Amino acid sequence: MIHRFLPLIVTIAVLVVGFLLCALQFPNFASLRVVGNLLTDNAFLGITAIGMTFVILSGGIDLSVGAVIGFTTVLLAVLIEQGGWDPPAAFAAALLAAALFGAAMGAIIHVFRMPPFIVTLAGMFVARGMAFVLTTDSLPINHPLYGELNDVAWRFDGGGKLSLPAMVLLVVLALAVVLAHWTRFGANLYALGGNRQSAELMGVPVARTTVAVYTLSGLLAGLAGIVFSLYTGAGYSLAATGVELDTITAVVIGGAQLTGGYGYVLGTFAGVLIQGLIQTYITFDGTLSSWWTKIAIGALLFVFILLQKGLLAAWTGRGGEPAEA
Amino acid sequence: MTPYSPQPSAPLLAIRGLSKAFLGVQALDGVDFTLRHGEIHALLGENGAGKSTLIKTLTGVYRRDAGTVALEGREIAPRGVEEAQRLHIGTVYQEVNLLPNLSVAENLFLGRQPMRFGFVDRGAMRRRARAVLSGFGLSVDVTAPLGRFSVATQQIVAIARAVDMSAKALILDEPTASLDAQEVAVLFGVLRALKGRGIGIVFVTHFLDQVYAVCDRITVLRNGRLVGERRTEDLPRLDLVAMMLGRELEAAAHRIAADPAADTQAGTDARPPLVRFRGFGKARSVEPFDLDIRPGEVVGLAGLLGSGRTETVRLVFGMDRADRGEAAVDGRTLRLRGPREAIRLGFGFCPEDRKKEGIVGELSVRENIVLALQARQGWLRPIPRRRQEEIADRFIRLLDIRTPDAERPIQLLSGGNQQKALLARWLATEPRLLILDEPTRGIDVGAHAEIIRLIERLCADGMALLVVSSELEEIVAYSRRVVVLRDRRHVAELRGGEVTVDRIVSAIASEPVPAGPEGAPA
Secondary structure, eight states: OHHHHHHHHHHHHHHHHHHHHHHHHOTTSSSHHHHHHHHHHTHHHHHHHHHHHHHHHTTOOOTTHHHHHHHHHHHHHIIIIISOOOHHHHHHHHHHHHHHHHHHHHHHHHHTTOOHHHHHHHHHHHHHHHHHHHOSSOEEOOOHHHHHHHHOEEEOGGGOEEEHHHHHHHHHHHHHHHHHHHSHHHHHHHHHHHOHHHHHHTTOOHHHHHHHHHHHHHHHHHHHHHHHHHHHSEEOTTTTTTHHHHHHHHHHHTTOOTTSSOOOHHHHHHHHHHHHHHHHHHHHHOSSOTHHHHHHHHHHHHHHHHHHHHHHHHHHSOOSSOSOO | OOOOOOOSSSOSEEEEEEEEEETTEEEEEEEEEEEOTTOEEEEEOOTTSSHHHHHHHHTTSSOOSEEEEEETTEEOOOSSHHHHHHTTEEEEOSSOOSOTTSBHHHHHHTTSOOEETTEEOHHHHHHHHHHHHHTTTOOOOTTSBGGGSOHHHHHHHHHHHHHHTTOSEEEEESTTTTOOHHHHHHHHHHHHHHHHTTOEEEEEOSOHHHHHHHOSEEEEEETTEEEEEEEGGGSOHHHHHHHHHTOOTTSOOOOOOOOHHHHHHHHHTOSOOSEEEEEEEETTTEEEEEEEEOTTOEEEEEEOTTSSHHHHHHHHTTSSOOSEEEEEETTEEEOOOOHHHHHHTTEEEEOSOIIIIIOOTTSBHHHHHHHHHHHHHOTTSOOOHHHHHHHHHHHHHHTTOOOSOTTSBGGGSOHHHHHHHHHHHHHTTOOSEEEEESTTTTOOHHHHHHHHHHHHHHHHTTOEEEEEOSOHHHHHHHOSEEEEEETTEEEEEEEGGGOOHHHHHHHHHOOOOOOOTTOOOO
């Protein structure tokens, strides 16, 4: 049991130890306010990264998610501010557009047997380009509902609160864990990532699963776009540039393998929080350049990949029967 | 296990007149095959016999050109492995087609997980997995990833999955190829239990001992045609091998009168051996063997497909690392660490698949010929162009390689000439021991004879040769000594006047001597 969850346990341990170290250095750190902000600030990243986890589990990759977030914020701003749409209708339209976009990429990947890297790279340029076609400016969204939604929060004593984006993140997380481990779709994803040909021989619906996983990633990127526009109150075609790489980082730190078949949604969640924690630490410190975030995350990513490689070698280098499973 | 109620009339699986051609080559030609309930039925044949085509056409991986397949009297035409499985025909391949990253339970139930309230019932899945596997005598942690278990265990899980998905007919395509003796015994226990439940099993293998250990009936294919179906107890080994090889055993020996001097030389071991192997072997590859090769001697390796011939020469050349025994060259014991060291010792190796492992198609004949010599000399000391041309021209003349000039890309030459250029590559290094794996495969009859003549001339010059060939007449024609292999084991060594086609065939078909685990031939 321990063996299989080791990457996950290591990631969570790094998160906990990191948090304790921060709390030792800054007395105010260990508070519900900091935790609440951590969740709120990283909600869009977390939601996207959960979608990315599914794609990577299936043996693929989705480079278009950052661009889809950017496109979604612009689409919302244009629909609400210029088109006079109600925000809920605009949300539905944005989710539909993002999901269809993902489905189209999944279909191309499956039907033409194209590498997901190339297809979603093209998708990234298309989505970013479409955002620029809609508008090149940053469009503020001033609809009253945005203010109300931003006020929705579960408040705790001492100033901490669980904002709407944080709640969305936690709900998506719970649903994703169920999807990964208690549905046939989840099992099929792991199977597909393990070995496509074997999965096909064992009756996994490869076409349906491939299209579905990119649809899901697109849908979650769209949802992240909505959260992002709530968070920033604007639509901007350059929003969330490079987020695809941040999400991939979170997935890998979370213990998943880029080749597919191994990984956990919870690990990704911890990976997102570790990145957020480093950022928060640098904000608290106040003297460090924010680029130290990137350096710390880079170093961490490297260590985690080495760790995984070692662990995988220890697992699969099977010495006859399992020693003690 | 539920007691089995036999079907009265129709056989489990009846294949009639099955034909399949690829690009005009008839891979299966009107083959009949019958699988009955509760039997283990061996499907045997040499390379190109049509075994895998039969299986793939049966399960719908290939579309058949003609013929019918009936399961318990009902005609079926599955369009793929998955559909075949739904029609109760399960297939398990040599390389286990399961998912090493999923748990044992998930592998057993992928796509048919027990559900509760719309979600996978993981508890029920674990319990059912344990129950299913205990029926196969397997008690393992079903939540552990499958990749952590031995190949044998994975194979049993694959069989359990197929059977649990209500397979009535089970096709096992070389399931024992990568198992050790103990694992094979466990697998056979499982097969016998399945047989008792009325399941019919098609068993494809190269191991004759295993056929006689577990199979009730034998069907032999050759060149895409049915040779015959026999009950195992009615078919002596000698007849089986004759069926597989397609030759009359009464035929006269093809041995050209042996040179008596050479015989005594070989017999009395007068000269010190060039190479000497003692207890040399590798687990799951070839059983430990003893082998001496003297200068000027041609040693043939004979045996059926999969008997361990290629594995033996790969060990000798250091392409695979032996894990037991010792090797000595010129009486000096050493460890063969790889082909580079073998080349340094003066070994050369012409592999079986010259397209994949031998020629470099885009390079010229000259470049292909000097390749090994250049490699041995080191790339930092290039052979002068003039010298390269001399070497190339000499071998083109010597071996009569038909090419307009030495600069022609080798891929434009015929197969026989490519083979001769490969030989030239190794001859240019003036090897002391040359290993030839199937030197005459895929080349025309004329070139065939030339290559045999060449082999005779080479050994007259003092070079030692180790030759693998499926052509028994050919081996008999040039070998002074023949080592016969069966089931990854050296079973006989014939020398001098003993080297005849009949003797080789009888050695292949001989009963296994009950031997210890290290039963290497003396």
